[in-house]
Amino acid sequence: MIGIIGGTGIYEIVEMGEEIETKVIETPYGKSPEISVFKLHDKDVVFMPRHAKGHEYPPHMINYRANIYAMKQMGVERIIATNAVGSLEVSLKPGDFLVPHDFLDFTKVREFTFYDIKTVHIDITEPYCHDLRNKLISSSEVVENGVYVCTEGPRFETAAEIAMFKQLGGTVVGMTGIPEVILARELEICYASICMVSNYAASISGTKLTIEEVFEVVEQKKDDLVKLISDAIAKTPRERKCPCSYALAGAEIDEV
Ligand code: HPA
Numbered sequence: 001m002i003g004i005i006g007g008t009g010i011y012e013i014v015e016m017g018e019e020i021e022t023k024v025i026e027t028p029y030g031k032s033p034e035i036s037v038f039k040l041h042d043k044d045v046v047f048m049p050r051h052a053k054g055h056e057y058p059p060h061m062i063n064y065r066a067n068i069y070a071m072k073q074m075g076v077e078r079i080i081a082t083n084a085v086g087s088l089e090v091s092l093k094p095g096d097f098l099v100p101h102d103f104l105d106f107t108k109v110r111e112f113t114f115y116d117i118k119t120v121h122i123d124i125t126e127p128y129c130h131d132l133r134n135k136l137i138s139s140s141e142v143v144e145n146g147v148y149v150c151t152e153g154p155r156f157e158t159a160a161e162i163a164m165f166k167q168l169g170g171t172v173v174g175m176t177g178i179p180e181v182i183l184a185r186e187l188e189i190c191y192a193s194i195c196m197v198s199n200y201a202a203s204i205s206g207t208k209l210t211i212e213e214v215f216e217v218v219e220q221k222k223d224d225l226v227k228l229i230s231d232a233i234a235k236t237p238r239e240r241k242c243p244c245s246y247a248l249a250g251a252e253i254d255e256v
Contacts, residue, residue, distance in 0.1 A: 027069040094213075101146065136228065
């Protein structure tokens, strides 16, 4: 089973599928948003709108644990996530796509682990699944590497913050990629993200940031994004050969 976590505006992918069913999953962390289960390229696919219908939850209020746990309960082994991002580099323009290879975490108040009682130190040296990233990269004209900076939001960033993120090696900035990628690894699910640049980050373009420009770019590029994901799903083999499937090996402290 392949899971898609859709950010702003790619709900159209469901319409490409067959045998579409909708449901809400109950988890120990609360309910998932309404998900759609369908067949695409003869594979079982689950689509989850990250913000729920009508963009109900802002980034810092999303129940990330319920969302990822629901994916696990559905039997999802790989997650392709989409994230709208601001670009820290002039050469990376609104409308471009990027598949990050690493992240910097500047979130503040999110539930970021499933292991609050048991001690588990998961290895996250390479946080995004190498094999799944390759399926997204080979699909079309996308930037193959980049560091995703996650802020808490819901506000955009200050000019000084953006200057700092650039100095630290950040490429794009968004509000939703963390803790999803971490929680997926904790449940041994492969995770890769396709980021859509919706704007230049604060101070890079010199103009005021508005949510309208973010939605405008997403609207223009959503067909390309849907195709990219659909192509990646077509190319994804059934069996996993990557280390994500045994991420917990060597991560748990043995009982003493
Ligand atoms: N900053 C943070 N999150 C975002 C941005 C941004 O510029 N654009 C889209 N999501």
